Amino acid sequence: MSADRPNIIARAASLAWRPPDTRPPWKWAEEHYEVPVSNIPGKWRSENSPWVRKLMEEFADNSVRQITVMCSAQSSKTETGMILANWIVAEDPSPAMWIAASDEEGLKFANERLMPAFHMCQPVKRQIPDSRTLAKSMEIYFPTMLFEIVGSNSKAKLQSRSRRYLLCDEVRNWPKWALPMAKMRVRTWWNSRILILSTPGDEKDVLHNEWLAGSQEHWHVPCLNPAGCDYRGPLEWENVRAEHPQTRKCVKFRDVPGVVDEDGRWDFDALAPHIRYVCPRCGYMQRDEPQARWRIMSEGVWVSHNPKAPKELKSYTWNALLPFWVKWRDLVQKYVMAQVDLDHGNHDPMKTFVTESLGRPWEDRLRFAVSEGYIDDRVSDFTAPFNEVRRFLSIDVQGKGGRHFYWSVHAFAPGGAQRVLAWGKAWSVEELRSLAATYAVPAQNIVIDSGHWASEVYGYVMESGVLPDGNYAWKAMKGDKAPFYRLGELRLPYTWTFVDPFLGTNQANRVRPIRQLLFSKSSMLDRAEACMRGIGPSLELPNDGDMLHEYKMQLTAYERMERIKANGVVEVEWTQKRPDDHWGSCFRQALVAAMATGLMDVVNEPQQNAIKS
Ligand SMILES: [Zn+2]
Incomplete structure (x- = not known):
């Protein structure tokens, strides 16, 4: 290495006598930068991507500390970073670090994109050292500065010496700790600059939070x-x-x-x-x-949507509608195809569309779900073989407009495959008993909601008779806010409790206590949705079912939202988007009954879910 030194110093000295170019980097680039790989080859022209001019000007401004770009894929993002890398070497040499998601991606990027760009830019090319030890693909010792390319997964390299310039690419794919660690590298420079370029990941992740802290600029267009x-x-x-x-x-x-x-x-x-x-x-x-x-x-x-942001923090977002070479029809096609997949329970294409085409972080996965088309796939003519082992009558109790009941009959096969045989409304307990006889449901397989009119429902349970095991035949059931119940190491979505139907009266402690199944409403909403979307045990609804449309509407009355909180915890929230959910309630009770009688595998509930419903 020492052999190269005099050469370097001589070249550095000659370069230092050059008068500074005070043009903004985009003007400089129009003279010096050639696009190595692009749909518009040749000299780079800012009129083909005018939206990057402003942030390029800010990149040359020492009062700006950080520029965060969260944008769609293939819309001049990485090209912008490469132009600025060339500009640094040619016009404002100081130690710089390009951080790719991984070492492998960094190496590929250096060989296929950045080095060719350095070689095509004359003011940079004449500074590339001849020695191979000084110009390796991941670090280039220019006479005036070191430019290195590292992977965000390389702790040792992120913790190395101080750097004035950090160019951070695809931050959404970085480990969570990497950006805060990399940012420490610039602290000793009064005129440091961090450029973050990425397509978005999830809402409130590291990238999104950096973006929110900045000026939040959006491209405003005229009518x-x-x-x-x-x-x-x-x-x-x-x-x-x-x-x-x-x-x-x-x-x-x-x-x-x-x-x-x-x-x-x-x-x-x-x-x-x-x-x-x-x-x-x-x-x-x-x-x-x-x-x-x-x-x-x-x-x-x-236009800034966060004008109160500190002047040194800039942030930009744009979507694939902005580059003129993207046809709207191509985006519409991607959107519609993603929508079709979403209606069948596959969220991935919509997530890709939202993040990579719209340049928006992914927040709630069902925001774009406009139809419940997925449930249509569960409608069946019941001709496939079905090995029924047990059936339940599930009852939801209502008070509005006089006592009445919503009911449904569910047949289960081992493993939890299910056929909903019938549903309807009843106006008396006698009617319910005769339904049980019609559908051949034994009394011990009748489950009834005790959430609202508890003492009345306990009365029905006591009237239902006593089984050989000493318990009443009908089962009282109640949905609850708990995310799960512990049983030793297990986290179960339900638990058995005993209630004294006469608690607080002079009859207390006189009668047999009622066994009641308490279940996590949000867990069962999760499971019910999985069944309806065709994930997990199969579900069939009769194609000739009475009021089939209304039944489907009630089954899908709840909507699931997922949010990632600042501390990284996933918060799941179920919101009721339609007022009537009575048959949905019967459906969840039937699933609990199947689970509690060993027909379905009970897997541990997720530990982290903070749940509201
Ligand atoms: Zn207009």
């Missing part, structure tokens, strides 16, 4: 109505809709005639000519045309 409209607002996916060819009204994609066939298959070529970007103020519907996409991109401006 293109030629009749004139002074609206300017964020470029948002929610404004992408369709125009009905006959009524000229703004409609959902699926409401364009001829777009979806009877089997639910989509014709995107038929849909494409009707896709529009709709102005939220005047309702003007802009067609998906290159000139329009170009104007949206080039006439937009950045």
